[in-house]
Amino acid sequence: MSGPYVLLQFGADFYNVRFEDLEGRLAFTVKMVDESPNLILKLTREAPWAQQHPDIMGPSSSFFYFGPSRTPGYIVYGNSPTQPMTHSRRQKKEGSTSRYFTARSGAEYKWRITPTKLECVDNKGAVQAIWEASQLEDEFHAKLTIKHSGLAIVTEILTTLALNRMAHAFYT
Numbered sequence: 001m002s003g004p005y006v007l008l009q010f011g012a013d014f015y016n017v018r019f020e021d022l023e024g025r026l027a028f029t030v031k032m033v034d035e036s037p038n039l040i041l042k043l044t045r046e047a048p049w050a051q052q053h054p055d056i057m058g059p060s061s062s063f064f065y066f067g068p069s070r071t072p073g074y075i076v077y078g079n080s081p082t083q084p085m086t087h088s089r090r091q092k093k094e095g096s097t098s099r100y101f102t103a104r105s106g107a108e109y110k111w112r113i114t115p116t117k118l119e120c121v122d123n124k125g126a127v128q129a130i131w132e133a134s135q136l137e138d139e140f141h142a143k144l145t146i147k148h149s150g151l152a153i154v155t156e157i158l159t160t161l162a163l164n165r166m167a168h169a170f171y172t
Contacts (some may be wrong), residue, residue: 003148005053008132008140014166015041019144019158025049028158039066043162045155057152058104059115064112070170075159077104083121088160089167102117103153111164118164120150121158129157 007027028038033040041064052058059078063098067073072085076093088101098111105122105124109128112119118127128150150157 003151004046005146005148005151007049007144007146009053009142009144010140011136014162015039016170017141017162021049025052029163032074033063038068039070041066041163043159046159053072055148055152056150056154058155060155062155064163064166066160075163077159078094078154085163085167088163095106099160099164101156103156105153107153109160110169111160113168114166118161120161122149122170128153129161131161 006022008022009017009019011017017030018026021027025048026046028043028045030041030043033042043062043064045056045060050060053100059080061078063072063076065073065076065082074082076082091151092098092099092100099113100108101111102108108123111119112121113133116133117129119127121127125146126149127142127147129146132145134140134142144161146154146157
């Protein structure tokens with residue numbers, strides 16, 4: 001299968017969210033690990049979904065280590081070195097709502113951010129993923145559509161998506 005892949009987000013609480021595919025397979029979860037003294041969250045790529053997609057690459061989890069009062073801290077992918085959260089949400093132009101991140105492969109990606117939609121594009125402008133808030137009548141909170149080419153960095157897409165959404169909620 002060559003995508004696009006649709007994941008439905010259930011839960012609006014950043015500390016307890018799950019993403020399922022259209023067949024109801026659990027794809028990703030975000031759970032709180034600890035909050036004393038600082039908030040720690042874990043994003044996990046779940047086996048029921050990942051086993052359906054042999055093209056998935058990259059780490060199967062990431063950790064969000066926030067600073068005091070939920071200030072930006074750092075992210076860790078699997079057993080990789082830490083990286084500052086601010087490095088995964090770089091702003092290139094004053095006043096721009098777009099945020100940039102560099103994947104572990106070295107390629108740069110951009111999130112175009114609006115209040116109800118986030119688009120992840122590569123450095124050539126090709127859309128890799130689109131997150132859209134749901135309608136009031138939907139039973140899910142949002143829909144994430146991932147292009148086949150995005151599977152190579154799917155955990156990084158979900159991690160930076162969550163980080164951008166949390167940053168918007170915590171710091172604006």
